[in-house]
Amino acid sequence: xxxxxxxxxxxxxxxxxxxxxxxxxxxxxxxxxxxxxxxxxxxxxxxxxxxxxxxxxxxxxxxxxxxxxxxxxxxxxxxxxxxxxxxxxxxxxxxxxxxxxxxxxxxxxxxxxxxxxxxxxxxxxxxxxxxxxxxxxxxxxxxxxxxxxxxxxxxxxxxxxxxxxxxxxxxxxxxxxxxxxxxxxxxxxxxxxxxxxxxxxxxxxxxxxxxxxxxxxxxxxxxxxxxxxxxxxxxxxxxxxxxxxxxxxxxxxxxxxxxxxxxxxxxxxxxxxxxxxxxxxxxxxxxxxxxxxxxxxxxxxxxxxxxxxxxxxxxxxxxxxxxxxxxxxxxxxxxxxxxxxxxxxxxxxxxxxxxxxxxxxxxxxxxxxxxxxxxxxxxxxxxxxxx
Amino acid sequence: xxxxxxxxxxxxxxxxxxxxxxxxxxxxxxxxxxxxxxxxxxxxxxxxxxxxxxxxxxxxxxxxxxxxxxxxxxxxxxxxxxxxxxxxxxxxxxxxxxxxxxxxxxxxxxxxxxxxxxxxxxxxxxxxxxxxxxxxxxxxxxxxxxxxxxxxxxxxxxxxxxxxxxxxxxxxxxxxxxxxx
Amino acid sequence: xxxxxxxxxxxxxxxxxxxxxxxxxxxxxxxxxxxxxxxxxxxxxxxxxxxxxxxxxxxxxxxxxxxxxxxxxxxxxxxxxxxxxxxxxxxxxxxxxxxxxxxxxxxxxxxxxxxxxxxxxxxxxxxxxxxxxxxxxxxxxxxxxxxxxxxxxxxxxxxxxxxxxxxxxxxxxxxxxxxxxxxxxxxxxxxxxxxxxxxxxxxxxxxxxxxxxxxxxxxxxxxxxxxxxxxxxxxxxxxxxxxxxxxxxxxxxxxxxxxxxxxxxxxxxxxxxxxxxxxxxxxxxxxxxxxxxxxxxxxxxxxxxxxxxxxxxxxxxxxxxxxxxxxxxxxxxxxxxxxxxxxxxxxxxxxxxxxxxxxxxxxxxxxxxxxxxxxxxxxxxxxxxxxxxxxxxxxxxxxxxxxxxxxxxxxxxxxxxxxxxxxx
Numbered sequence: 008x009x010x011x012x013x014x015x016x017x018x019x020x021x022x023x024x025x026x027x028x029x030x031x032x033x034x035x036x037x038x039x040x041x042x043x044x045x046x047x048x049x050x051x052x053x054x055x056x057x058x059x060x061x062x063x064x065x066x067x068x069x070x071x072x073x074x075x076x077x078x079x080x081x082x083x084x085x086x087x088x089x090x091x092x093x094x095x096x097x098x099x100x101x102x103x104x105x106x107x108x109x110x111x112x113x114x115x116x117x118x119x120x121x122x123x124x125x126x127x128x129x130x131x132x133x134x135x136x137x138x139x140x141x142x143x144x145x146x147x148x149x150x151x152x153x154x155x156x157x158x159x160x161x162x163x164x165x166x167x168x169x170x171x172x173x174x175x176x177x178x179x180x181x182x183x184x185x186x187x188x189x190x191x192x193x194x195x196x197x198x199x200x201x202x203x204x205x206x207x208x209x210x211x212x213x214x215x216x217x218x219x220x221x222x223x224x225x226x227x228x229x230x231x232x233x234x235x236x237x238x239x240x241x242x243x244x245x246x247x248x249x250x251x252x253x254x255x256x257x258x259x260x261x262x263x264x265x266x267x268x269x270x271x272x273x274x275x276x277x278x279x280x281x282x283x284x285x286x287x288x289x290x291x292x293x294x295x296x297x298x299x300x301x302x303x304x305x306x307x308x309x310x311x312x313x314x315x316x317x318x319x320x321x322x323x324x325x326x327x328x329x330x331x332x333x334x335x336x337x338x339x340x341x342x343x344x345x346x347x348x349x350x351x352x353x354x355x356x357x358x359x360x361x362x363x364x365x366x367x368x369x370x371x372x373x374x375x376x377x378x379x380x381x382x383x384x385x386x387x388x389x390x391x392x393x394x
Numbered sequence: 395x396x397x398x399x400x401x402x403x404x405x406x407x408x409x410x411x412x413x414x415x416x417x418x419x420x421x422x423x424x425x426x427x428x429x430x431x432x433x434x435x436x437x438x439x440x441x442x443x444x445x446x447x448x449x450x451x452x453x454x455x456x457x458x459x460x461x462x463x464x465x466x467x468x469x470x471x472x473x474x475x476x477x478x479x480x481x482x483x484x485x486x487x488x489x490x491x492x493x494x495x496x497x498x499x500x501x502x503x504x505x506x507x508x509x510x511x512x513x514x515x516x517x518x519x520x521x522x523x524x525x526x527x528x529x530x531x532x533x534x535x536x537x538x539x540x541x542x543x544x545x546x547x548x549x550x551x552x553x554x555x556x557x558x559x560x561x562x563x564x565x566x567x568x569x570x571x572x573x574x575x
Numbered sequence: 576x577x578x579x580x581x582x583x584x585x586x587x588x589x590x591x592x593x594x595x596x597x598x599x600x601x602x603x604x605x606x607x608x609x610x611x612x613x614x615x616x617x618x619x620x621x622x623x624x625x626x627x628x629x630x631x632x633x634x635x636x637x638x639x640x641x642x643x644x645x646x647x648x649x650x651x652x653x654x655x656x657x658x659x660x661x662x663x664x665x666x667x668x669x670x671x672x673x674x675x676x677x678x679x680x681x682x683x684x685x686x687x688x689x690x691x692x693x694x695x696x697x698x699x700x701x702x703x704x705x706x707x708x709x710x711x712x713x714x715x716x717x718x719x720x721x722x723x724x725x726x727x728x729x730x731x732x733x734x735x736x737x738x739x740x741x742x743x744x745x746x747x748x749x750x751x752x753x754x755x756x757x758x759x760x761x762x763x764x765x766x767x768x769x770x771x772x773x774x775x776x777x778x779x780x781x782x783x784x785x786x787x788x789x790x791x792x793x794x795x796x797x798x799x800x801x802x803x804x805x806x807x808x809x810x811x812x813x814x815x816x817x818x819x820x821x822x823x824x825x826x827x828x829x830x831x832x833x834x835x836x837x838x839x840x841x842x843x844x845x846x847x848x849x850x851x852x853x854x855x856x857x858x859x860x861x862x863x864x865x866x867x868x869x870x871x872x873x874x875x876x877x878x879x880x881x882x883x884x885x886x887x888x889x890x891x892x893x894x895x896x897x898x899x900x901x902x903x904x905x906x907x908x909x910x911x912x913x914x915x916x917x918x919x920x921x922x923x924x925x926x927x928x929x930x931x932x933x934x935x936x937x938x939x940x941x942x943x944x945x946x947x948x949x950x951x952x953x954x955x956x957x958x959x960x961x962x963x964x965x966x967x968x969x970x971x972x973x974x975x976x977x978x979x980x981x982x983x984x985x986x987x988x989x990x991x992x993x994x995x996x997x998x999x
Binding site for chain 1 (some may be wrong): 576579580582584585586587588589590591592593594595596597605628655698704709748765792793795796797800803804823824827830831834887892893896951
């Protein structure tokens with residue numbers, strides 16, 4: 008267990024998870040003096056019928072939906088955000104409910120910035136630091152392909168990252184009725200992002216005992232449930248576990264900058280158009296084997312989070328870190344159909360590696376370009392033997 | 395953006411569930427009145443309340459409700475389903491219709507519902523707990539064992555409630571509940 | 576990892592932890608828009624120089640924060656009447672925030688004062704109940720000085736009504752402090768006996784949180800982390816009070832335990848413990864240490880598998896691996912009894928192992944045997960019983976208290992068992 012000499016940690020969101028969780032929204036909104044939310048989701052919600060379920064869940068309450076906009080696209084852009092902010096004001100809304108993953112939530116966070124603080128330009132440099140007050144209430148309802156960034160303190164709008172602890176949702180509502188069946192590839196992509204965030208958060212030098220509890224729970228949920236969720240998409244138990252894991256990993260990430268695997272995964276995804284989560288799934292085992300994940304190396308706790316108390320206790324102390332890495336590689340190897348073993352198999356041109364390394368190192372500042380290249384080269388090669 | 399494509403959506407009403415809950419609350423309210431006259435444990439619980447004690451069990455935000463109170467003469471009465479004129483000593487509210495439906499269809503026991511933070515209790519929690527005990531006893535009387543076991547944490551053993559007491563009192567409580575005295 | 580059918584979890588408290596964390600207070604207050612805090616504490620804390628430490632740490636350059644008032648006479652048990660007195664002082668001095676420096680009763684008093692000061696009115700009973708406080712309160716900074724109650728992160732305040740000999744709970748998410756500051760200097764001089772029973776108080780919070788009806792994944796992981804920190808550091812710090820790293824570890828264990836139980840609630844141990852405190856005036860931590868093994872035993876037929884998992888965090892991996900699965904629950908309970916014994920030895924008999932060992936300053940028994948029925952009766956009115964896996968009737972409570980008084984393990988045949996196992 009890691010106890011830093013000094014730390015600060017704040018987790019803002021409240022979790023409401025389980026049976027009939029959606030119906031708690033009106034009461035929770037009332038505690039935040041809100042009755043008229045603007046609801047945002049992506050196009051799939053209407054296809055799956057989850058949008059209708061959300062509307063019905065708000066029956067028998069004083070909550071009127073100001074507008075239900077269900078066409079948020081796959082990228083958060085300032086143009087749409089401004090339009091939605093205007094819609095929010097025109098309808099006299101006082102809160103936001105957003106369902107879906109990634110860019111939909113970033114869009115909602117962008118809208119929240121505009122409607123709460125007059126004259127704020129989210130894309131201006133240092134915009135996050137200018138948010139000096141609480142924003143309007145924001146309720147987030149994860150789907151099974153939530154990737155973790157939704158509940159964190161950042162938003163990506165037009166490729167710019169804005170960070171502020173006021174951006175975190177106030178309430179996370181995880182309800183089995185919102186777990187629509189998604190493609191296995193999507194689920195794995197999202198879960199790999201969640202797993203990477205959780206492992207990197209718990210490996211960080213400034214990992215605190217409190218953030219560790221969130222990341223530990225997230226890692227364990229993914230490990231125990233991903234296979235079942237992929238085998239039978241839409242099955243409630245595993246889907247709920249994955250959605251919980253995503254929400255928790257975002258909280259664990261709050262206050263940390265992205266680790267090497269997450270940064271490289273996102274950078275390569277920007278350059279190649281390949282799914283970021285799959286890229287992270289390829290890189291993660293190499294990063295752990297190579298101990299790039301953190302200057303302190305791999306922690307024993309990874310084995311505890313993945314395999315549980317029994318296996319952890321039975322493994323000799325000196326072997327725990329190694330066993331944790333082995334188990335992770337086996338676990339990711341179980342999804343070989345979706346996650347190749349090396350980057351070569353993804354047909355990434357070699358010159359992209361250098362570009363990705365440069366972009367990742369610049370964005371993060373926690374690791375160097377040569378650290379990134381070392382990892383990328385290792386993950387690119389056909390063999391994974393220790394150097 | 396054509397905003398007329400995204401109109402306001404006002405909340406609907408869950409008629410069937412509200413009616414079901416209203417009926418259950420009515421029955422439970424009258425059953426508490428009956429049990430207070432028939433069962434010594436329920437009687438004892440009410441004796442610990444002061445005269446004028448009134449409690450309400452209902453659903454947020456606007457009902458249905460059930461009110462039971464103890465008048466100046468110490469008699470326990472079902473006071474109806476309107477909150478209006480009564481000054482409440484304890485106001486137990488379930489946060490939404492769905493949560494109330496879970497409780498009244500015994501998918502969640504009272505204790506589980508509390509653990510799931512489904513309740514808001516205004517007033518002294520000591521009194522609130524006494525009400526939960528009374529509700530538990532009434533459920534044991536009203537419901538067959540197989541269902542009552544879902545509602546209460548521990549079904550009374552023979553030593554705590556003999557079959558004679560249970561069946562005899564059950565008959566009296568059913569009769570009084572139906573006839574309202 | 577268990578995912579219950581429904582759960583809620585919220586720890587909306589900023590935690591600052593370190594060997595010089597107090598110095599962050601002015602910045603934290605300014606961020607909350609406050610500049611005139613009232614310090615609420617008790618004579619013991621003030622006498623130990625801890626309030627002076629807080630005040631001097633707050634004097635940083637360029638800050639507008641200035642202490643508005645200090646109230647240092649909170650009684651050992653937070654009291655309804657005191658809350659009114661302190662609130663009047665708060666209003667008189669036009670304070671806009673509160674800094675609570677102390678243990679559980681100081682924290683509870685501060686929360687109570689915050690209710691009245693923010694909501695208005697003169698009678699805090701207007702806000703009694705569960706979720707009865709429905710609005711954001713004024714800024715509250717909590718600085719624990721014990722090892723500890725965890726009150727700095729809980730949504731509960733328990734205020735004693737000494738006239739009627741009962742404890743009144745107030746629960747609401749709005750009671751959560753805004754900031755919790757853990758500074759090793761605040762517990763450095765805490766006497767061994769108090770360290771021992773407040774540490775066991777935290778241990779109880781974590782163990783009960785792991786077993787009770789509101790259990791959820793986040794409270795589980797926080798509880799296990801708490802138990803590991805406490806079991807590794809408590810005896811060490813009791814024997815060597817100046818160990819600052821150990822003190823900080825215990826403070827973190829206590830806050831994690833507080834986070835756990837605030838969200839998953841507690842059960843029999845707190846149910847009977849509150850009643851014992853209310854009827855006989857026994858400090859909360861002492862009741863917890865004594866009753867903890869009994870609470871776990873009482874619920875064995877429901878949660879033996881969970882109690883078995885506690886052994887991992889309590890005794891460590893080697894003992895866990897070496898103990899057959901069927902024996903782990905009993906081993907965990909035995910470990911806790913052994914902890915109480917070790918603390919008893921390390922404090923020269925100061926840490927009580929059972930109720931007929933608890934004596935006041937004059938050497939009189941604090942829990943006379945004839946008070947046990949009163950305690951069992953009072954426990955019927957305590958909210959914690961709702962969250963205990965098994966029902967607790969008057970007879971059950973009395974039976975457990977009798978065993979805890981004598982110091983003999985619970986006779987499991989006497990436990991009236993409902994169903995076996997527990998669904999969450």
